[in-house]
Amino acid sequence: MKKGKESGKIQDHNMANEIDNEAQLETNEKVNGQLATNEEKFEPPSGEEDEKKLAAVMEMKRRKEKALVELRCRIEDAILGNFLLEKPKHDAISPRESAEAIEQLKEITLWGVPVMPSKRHVGTDVVLLKFLKAKDYKVHEAFEMLRKTLKWRQEFKADEILQENFGPDFEKVAYLNSKDREGHPLYYNIYGALRNTQIHDKILGSEEDCEKFLRWRVQYMEKGIKELKFEPGGADSIVQIIDLKNSPGPATKELRSLTRKARILLQDHYPELIHRSIIINVPLWYYVSHVLSSRLKTQRRNSKIVFARPGRVSETLLK
Structure with missing residues (x-):
């Protein structure tokens, strides 16, 4: 158990560094975008501007961390509640069938990475951040995008497509x-x-x-x-x-x-x-x-x- 906790701490530390890097990159993109459209007005950044940039990076980091935690919780709840792919029809399935469905949801992977956050796979947060970034860190929209992607992969049989010969x-x-x-x-x-x-x-x-x-x-x-x-x-x-x-x-x-x-x-x-x-x-x-x-x-x-x-x-x- 102690080893598992240490592994979790290492993962959280690594992901914190990843979020730091992402926040810095996105802030730089915004700043560079502004400079690119106002090149004739460019002046070397002052100390005050550096402070504003640092504040923007920290705010972006906080926003990302908050969104990631919320998305983790939402996915975990959806798996344990058997509604990750769609809302179950409780009247149509027995408790045993529901339990079996939940066990199957726990094993769902995306691009070879477990989707269930509590499995603490090193790649899960990396994948979740992609959905968050695509939706500007709006948790509900990112969750719906992930849900639709998982359903689409089942219908499209994307996990089997590497075996096809075109x-x-x-x-x-x-x-x-x-x-x-x-x-x-x-x-x-x-x-x-x-x-x-x-x-x-x-x-x-x-x-x-x-x-x-x-x-x-x-x-x-x-x-x-x-x-x-x-x-x-x-x-x-x-x-x-x-x-x-x-x-x-x-x-x-x-x-x-x-x-x-x-x-x-x-x-x-x-x-x-x-x-x-x-x-x-x-x-x-x-x-x-x-x-x-x-x-x-x-x-x-x-x-x-x-x-x-x-x-x-x-x-x-x-x-």
């Missing part, structure tokens, strides 16, 4: 290769391959093929997750590199529709797992389209997207 044509469109300096797996999308009519028709030729494309996209996300380390200080997100060289262009409605569906699916069920999206060989039409749509996106989402026109690809990737 054929060699998909391998020409994307692949996982190596890691960046910080240990993030690198996931490459090569949309230029879809200019080939045969490959395009095999991947996007029918409605059934389009559904297959979405499952394949989820499979690659799951492959990348296998390379992640859900622990304080670990590389717990993926760098996505999208190569638009010779891509079909804006006229390909199927591709635009599918990439949009895939993007929404990842946002809904894989929060904060994309560390950064680097889009290379960007044609003018794509850049203009992004500028127009980016007005509707949050600053944090836009800050995770990096563009490189054809002449600056090597420079961007080597940063």
Whole structure:
């Protein structure tokens, strides 16, 4: 028992450090965002400004810690009350069935990490913080997002998707290769391959093929997750590199529709797992389209997207 308590203390200490780092990073993002929009007004920070920044970091830390504790409690209650996935129909199940269902909920994992906080797995808080961050640390919204994700994974059979074989044509469109300096797996999308009519028709030729494309996209996300380390200080997100060289262009409605569906699916069920999206060989039409749509996106989402026109690809990737 003593060993378990010591393990718990170490986990809480590590997570406190993780929250410190997250709070510092988010505060820096906000400050840097303000400086980026007011470069001509920039002045070296004064002592008073340093104090304000420190106060902002401490406030963010307190907010995160409070939200994390509340989410832990809500998940624990939902598991022990047998309503993590949905509210049970008490009249329809016996006490024995309810007890069995609770035992099953206790063993639920997400991305290989136990969801039940009292198991004190080192990765649980790391995963929960992703849902909180995606919902700006609003506990109820983060809990609902987690619940919907767990239900979606059951319905989509996401835990079994790594066993599926989608054929060699998909391998020409994307692949996982190596890691960046910080240990993030690198996931490459090569949309230029879809200019080939045969490959395009095999991947996007029918409605059934389009559904297959979405499952394949989820499979690659799951492959990348296998390379992640859900622990304080670990590389717990993926760098996505999208190569638009010779891509079909804006006229390909199927591709635009599918990439949009895939993007929404990842946002809904894989929060904060994309560390950064680097889009290379960007044609003018794509850049203009992004500028127009980016007005509707949050600053944090836009800050995770990096563009490189054809002449600056090597420079961007080597940063």
